[in-house]
Structure formats: structure tokens, C-alpha cells
Amino acid sequence: MSASQDGGEAAEAATKDGRGLVPAVERACQILDLVSKSPQGLSASEIARQIGIAKSSAHTLCATLAHLNLLIRRSDQSFHLGSHFMRWANAFSERSDVAAEFATIWDEGTQFPGATITLSVLEGTEVVYIAARNSHFLPSFEFRVGMRLPAAFTATGKAFLSYMSDFEVKRLFGEGFPAPLTARSPKTLDLLLKDIDACRKRGYTMDDEGVLEGMVCFGYPVLNSRNRPIAGLAVSLPKRDFDEPEIEKIVTNVREIARKISSRLGADV
Structure with missing residues (x-):
């Protein structure tokens, strides 16, 4: 195929639905779909014929897909799905399971009057929210599925970081520390490490207006069958002076939900 043909296809794809699309990526997905439906595998010639592209x-x-372990090439030159898919499948399965368990336990009647409760996973230096039950008591802020926030400032992010060594945390933020969201966000990596150490000592994590002024969050990790954090659970409340019995009650409830989900995912709790 000539460069001009490739350019024409790219221009045509870019106008589809008003979005810029990459033909090579679409073809790669088509190939993976075809191979996944063929137990015996497919040769490159068979793939070319079925998709309608040059051999x-x-x-x-x-x-390229074989180099990335998305495909493997057998001795008969047939292509089959590669091992890299297992990472994606496991990640998707774990996320789906933990979100489903979160919803089930919430629906069973667990309640935090006046609170917002969230579930998130760690991706790099950010947490991604995969479930949320928002409360009208925090009208100025709403957690949404898919929302990303710096892990350094959130109670759920610190739930993950508290299971890491200081060296691992430093390596995670090796390319830079996020800009503060409020005046109370940790400003440096050293301050974050002190915060995480305090979280480990008291047995739960806390975001004290680090994400939003006027909001405080209490967090706890959800563990998988290897007893490693797979998600972070947090309850968010309007900022006020909580006394010790109130904090203990809130933290106990968060811990109970997190441990119940962890147990259902096979953790030893």
C-alpha cells in the first residue's frame, strides 16, 4: 500500500464520528478479534484475506503484535493469542469483582449517614474511581466513575502507598510530585512519606482537606487473594471537629466494609 493510500485512509478515518482514528490500530484490533475466534490459529495470509489487506x-x-506478546507464532506459522492478554483479563476481572462486591455490600444495608463512600484503584501515581455513592452533604464535589486524582492526596491512594516501602514510594514518584490541589495537600515527597508513616501507625489513612477544602476522608485498603491492595475504600464527610469516638466509629465501619470485600475476594483477613 502506498503512502498516499495510507494518508487517504487516515484522513477518511479522522472524519468518522468527528474523531481522529488510527487505521493501523483498528486493523490490529480486527486481527486480535479474528485470532481469538479461531482455536486453530490463523496464518498471516488468512488474516490478510479475511480483513481485506495486503499480505x-x-x-x-x-x-508487531507478536513482539508485544499479544500474539504468539507457532512453528506452523499460525498466530494465536499471546500471554499479555492475561494481564489485562486479570486486571479487568479483579476490578469488576471488587466493584460488584462493593455494590452488593452497600445494597445489603451498610450506611454512612451524611457520607460519600468511594472505591478506587491505583494507576501509576493516580487513583481511578471505579465506584461511588455520593451524598447530598457534599454538594460542591461529586466523585464520578473514571475520575482520576493524585494518589498522594487521597485517602484511597494512601491506602495503596501505605503497603509500599519508602523506597517504592520514592520510585513511584521518581518523575515528579503532583502539584497541590489545596493549601493542605502534601507539598513534597518527604511530607507525603511522613503522612504515610502516620497512616501506618494509626491503622487507617486520612485525607484532611488535601483534595477539597471542607472535606475529610478516611480510607482503608481492599485486599486480594494474595493479601495485596487491589482497591482503596474511603468515606468522605464535611470537615468538622470529630471527637475520638466519632472517628473510631467511622473507621470501624470503613474497615468492616473493606475487610468484608477483601474476604469475598479471597484475602486472609
Whole structure:
């Protein structure tokens, strides 16, 4: 296929639905879909014929996918799905399971009057929210599924970080520390490490207006079958002077929900 043809296809794809699309990525997905439906595998020639592309293009795409472990090439030159998919499948499965258990336990009647409760996972230096039950008591802020926030400032992020060594935390933020969201956000990595150490000692994590002025969050990790954090659970409340019995009650409830989800996921709690 000529460069002009590739350019024409790219321009045509870019106008589809008003979005810029990459033809090579679409073809790669088509190849993976085809191979996944073929137990015996497919040769590059068969793939080219079924998709309607040149054999040379099919060979190049399959070779690239094999290099990334998304495909494997057998001795008979047939292509099959590679091992890299297991990472994605496991990650998706774990996320789906933990979100489902969160919803089930909430629906069973667990309540935090006046509170927002959230569930998030760690991606790099950020947490991504995968479930949330928002309360009208925090009208100025709403957690949304898919929302990303710096792990350094959130109670759920600190739930993950508290299971890491200081060296691991430093390596995680090796490319830079996030800009503060409020005046009370940790400003440096050293301050974050002190905060995490305090979280470990008291047995739960806390965001004291680090994400939003006027909001305080209490967090606890959700563990998988290897007893490693798979998600962070947090309850968020309007900022006020909580006395010790109130904090203990809130933390106990958060811990109970997190441990119940962890137990259902196979953790030893």
C-alpha cells in the first residue's frame, strides 16, 4: 500500500464520528478479534484475506503484535493469542469483582449517614474511581466513575502507598510530585512519606482537606487473594471537629466494609 493510500485512509478515518482514528490500530484490533475466534490459529495470509489487506501489511502487523506478546507464532506459522492478554483479563476481572462486591455490600444495608463512600484503584501515581455513592452533604464535589486524582492526596491512594516501602514510594514518584490541589495537600515527597508513616501507625489513612477544602476522608485498603491492595475504600464527610469516638466509629465501619470485600475476594483477613 502506498503512502498516499495510507494518508487517504487516515484522513477518511479522522472524519468518522468527528474523531481522529488510527487505521493501523483498528486493523490490529480486527486481527486480535479474528485470532481469538479461531482455536486453530490463523496464518498471516488468512488474516490478510479475511480483513481485506495486503499480505505484507498483515505480516508486519502480526509481527508487531507478536513482539508485544499479544500474539504468539507457532512453528506452523499460525498466530494465536499471546500471554499479555492475561494481564489485562486479570486486571479487568479483579476490578469488576471488587466493584460488584462493593455494590452488593452497600445494597445489603451498610450506611454512612451524611457520607460519600468511594472505591478506587491505583494507576501509576493516580487513583481511578471505579465506584461511588455520593451524598447530598457534599454538594460542591461529586466523585464520578473514571475520575482520576493524585494518589498522594487521597485517602484511597494512601491506602495503596501505605503497603509500599519508602523506597517504592520514592520510585513511584521518581518523575515528579503532583502539584497541590489545596493549601493542605502534601507539598513534597518527604511530607507525603511522613503522612504515610502516620497512616501506618494509626491503622487507617486520612485525607484532611488535601483534595477539597471542607472535606475529610478516611480510607482503608481492599485486599486480594494474595493479601495485596487491589482497591482503596474511603468515606468522605464535611470537615468538622470529630471527637475520638466519632472517628473510631467511622473507621470501624470503613474497615468492616473493606475487610468484608477483601474476604469475598479471597484475602486472609
